[in-house]
Amino acid sequence: MSGDRGSRDILAEENSADREKLVGMLEKAYWMEIETVMSYVANSVNPDGVRAQEIKESLAADITEELGHAQQFAARIKELYGVVPGSKQFSAEQDYLQPPAEATDIPAVIKGVIEAEAGAIAFYNEIIDFASEHDPVTEDMVIAILRDEQGHMREFEGFLKEYEAEGLA
Numbered sequence: 001m002s003g004d005r006g007s008r009d010i011l012a013e014e015n016s017a018d019r020e021k022l023v024g025m026l027e028k029a030y031w032m033e034i035e036t037v038m039s040y041v042a043n044s045v046n047p048d049g050v051r052a053q054e055i056k057e058s059l060a061a062d063i064t065e066e067l068g069h070a071q072q073f074a075a076r077i078k079e080l081y082g083v084v085p086g087s088k089q090f091s092a093e094q095d096y097l098q099p100p101a102e103a104t105d106i107p108a109v110i111k112g113v114i115e116a117e118a119g120a121i122a123f124y125n126e127i128i129d130f131a132s133e134h135d136p137v138t139e140d141m142v143i144a145i146l147r148d149e150q151g152h153m154r155e156f157e158g159f160l161k162e163y164e165a166e167g168l169a
């Protein structure tokens with residue numbers, strides 16, 4: 001690290017406090033993606049019934065995207081002189097995506113997915129806010145990820161609308 005690269009450079013020594021704050025946010029985002037992968041794997045398999053099929057297929061397709069997000073966050077942590085945390089640092093938070101009591105309870109899964117995506121959207125907007133002042137490269141990366149999450153959330157809002165229209169959610 002050289003100290004004379006100018007104040008805009010997130011890799012400059014003088015910006016180490018901002019960089020460490022950003023790395024902390026990226027670590028949290030990384031864990032959110034990893035937990036989402038776990039939850040989507042489970043929920044792409046567990047649900048029963050004819051109506052579950054569409055949801056299971058959609059979640060199965062999203063797993064690859066969420067894993068890709070985790071990999072992008074990991075790569076950016078490393079680029080910012082951080083260390084991608086080990087698995088023993090993980091602590092689960094997605095109460096709302098645990099298997100429902102009934103495997104045919106599709107609305108519970110849909111609502112859980114919407115909550116996960118809404119949480120990611122809120123937190124990634126925070127990262128974008130901070131990065132917009134300190135690190136346009138991270139800002140750019142997270143904007144692209146944010147768009148994916150918005151797409152996921154909108155799709156599941158559409159699924160929920162159908163259940164609500166039929167009085168099932």
Ligand SMILES: [Fe+2]
Pocket residue numbers: 033036065066069120149
């Ligand atoms: Fe994601």
Ligand SMILES: [Fe+2]
Pocket residue numbers: 062066117120148149152
């Ligand atoms: Fe997502």
